[in-house]
Amino acid sequence: MIEIWIVERRDDEKINPALFSVLTKEQYDYISSKQLMQDRYNSLLGTVLSRYVLENRFSCFYPIKRNADRKPYVDHFPGEINISHSNNTVVCAVNATGKIGVDIEEISEIDFAIITEFFSFNEQYMFHILSSKRKKQLLLYQLWTLKESFVKATGTGLGPILLSNIEFDLTGQPRLKFQQNNWKFHSGLLNETYCLSVCYSASKEEMISIHKISLNELAMYFLKDQTSYIG
Template identity: 35%
Template sequence: MVKLLALKVPSVISQNNYSLLLSSLTNEERLLINTFNSTQDAYRSLLAKVMVRCELSNRFDLAVNEIRISSNKYGKPLLEGLTFFFNVSHSEEWVVAAFDDEPIGIDIEKIQPIDYLKIANRFFSREEYTDLIATTPDQQLQYFYDLWTLKESYVKQIGLGLKMPLNTFSIRKANTCCFEFAGKMPNYFSGPCFHQYNVIPQYCISVCASKQAFPKTIDFIGIEMLTNVLNRHY
């Protein structure tokens, strides 16, 4: 079954905890974290990487430094030596992660005013754009973020990144839990199956998996859970 985690990014991480979290990463990852000009950007990237390692450490009874993560040619992170899959996403104050024994994708976005019609006209399919403008004006912004996160979760699930233009497939949301997908899929994928979670006010979360095995909700964790796991191995 799919497992989902969410962690709220704190405004400040103590130096001791920051050093401990950073120590769980590879040299290359630490160098990347240190290039961020924004502290919050560094926190989001760091916590996303550590969340994955801690969950895998618990699941497979491995030391954190035994977990090897690479990426495919499109940049999607992959586990080395384990037939297991994960995906992460972050937006503003939140980092989310999804885990499954088949490929999975997750996307979170903060719902905020933007020129959504201009963006949708460029990136959505004709059918999706038509559905969007047919939605009542007071619901259009929410519907835009619903479609955007659903589409991003699918692209992340199949691991093709920008190789898969967002306007080459369509997702139609019939109700809160029923979705229609139209488009060509890679031959090695089944599904897609979608689920959305409205558990964080002002945020939209969508998950795409190969089967309907979604949990009822998302598990919320804190930095203390991550540091506890790391302290067991150092």
């Protein structure tokens, strides 16, 4: 089973700064290196959300670390975790026995011209035959998040890979074209506002289990009796 956990923070919802105190020094330094406060908050939530899932679902209490490519990993855990965030929504995906990558993007206005840079010829054809702007928009975000999730699952980063060289067949469950491997994919909409895709390694299709947890639940789990919040 592939587990996906989501925490959504309202614009007016405040984060308890004491949550930073539950981080390891390595986690704190990584989060503090981010320039924007929004990214710091989202990275913080991604880290504590991942820890919550590992502890409660897999009885794994080892700290989350990052390799040279900044991909998260956990010692003595046979699978992988991956984190993504967009705007105020943070996602953690877990594959208990293999590799995993997840990407979430808020659906917004975007210049369709980017398809020539990031889509293969066949994907561009799929895009151009669509009749409405909304359908084009959804296809663009679906393909983008699928490609990002694949790159994150492989752990190679975007450097050596051209996204236009990663081509998907979307007839039925999304799958990579021209590659024989054990990569599996799931893609869908979250509240009609976000597009979410996950890539994982497995010999067969796994059930996707999606859970939501509130910011308050996370704070209560880690801080229990602390209730002072700041923006």
